[in-house]
Amino acid sequence: MGIPSAMVDVATGWSERVAVMGRGQRAMEAGFEHLLTRLPFAVVELHPDNGSEFFNYHLLHYWKEKVVGVQLSRSRPYQKNDNRIVEQKNDTLVRQYFGDLRFDRPEQIEAMNALYEQMWLYYNLFQPVMHLIEKTAVGDKVRRKWDQACTPFERLKATGKLSAQQEQRLQTLYEQTNPQHLREEIYQGLAQLWSQSMASATEVALISRKEMAGPKMAEKRGGSQARLASRAWLPPRFSVPFSFE
DSSP states (O other), rough: HHHHHHHOOOTOOEEEEEEEEOOOOHHHHHHHHHHHHHHHSOOOOEOOOSSSSTTHHHHHHHHHSSSTTEEEOOTTTTTTGGGGGHHHHIIIIIIIHHHTOOOSSHHHHHHHHHHHHHHHHHHHHTTTBOOOEEEEEEEEEEEEEEEEOBOOHHHHHHHHSSSHHHHHHHHHHHOOOOHHHHHHHHHHHHHHHHHHHHHHHHHHHHHHHHHHHHHHHHHHTTTHHHHHHHHHOOOOOOOOOOTTT
């Protein structure tokens, strides 16, 4: 099954995502290698999820070997808000795009990663984010104050941590990309992936129903069996999120 792996920089909001097949060590290492290759700045501290696919001896050794001097920290058990920043991105940039469908074929994982490449460009270079800078309690109400909305790319340039080569590369991408066309391409690719995945789910449902009912029952019910199977296995609310922002 396709598993999304994501990294989010707390200071700038820069985010990276990749889909891998399964939770095995080799798959996760390949995903991390892809993210580190594309990341335009050095990793100083890593705060992974407590899941064993992220936090185990082999991956700790991998990070210590690949990123010299990296600091590792972990969340408290059963305190998911400790990783609230990446969880928020998992909601807006993973679940709201891909929903709850199961992607377990190599071509589906490839299509997901093609979309992630486009989303990497769109959300890091063109979509502004706001950071909470103050929160005060006034009676039974909480007032929040946010900073000026800036794209992750703008925040990253302001830190001075980008090399001249990396900054020029990203600036060139920014100038050569039409964000409206890029957004349309993302939605077109997403619609195709959903269509293929729903067709695959319907096919699996038909096979499963026939196996459960037996050869004679499947022949007897015919077309009605196919209709019941497709209704039972398709998501109840299928919609491509064209206007969730």
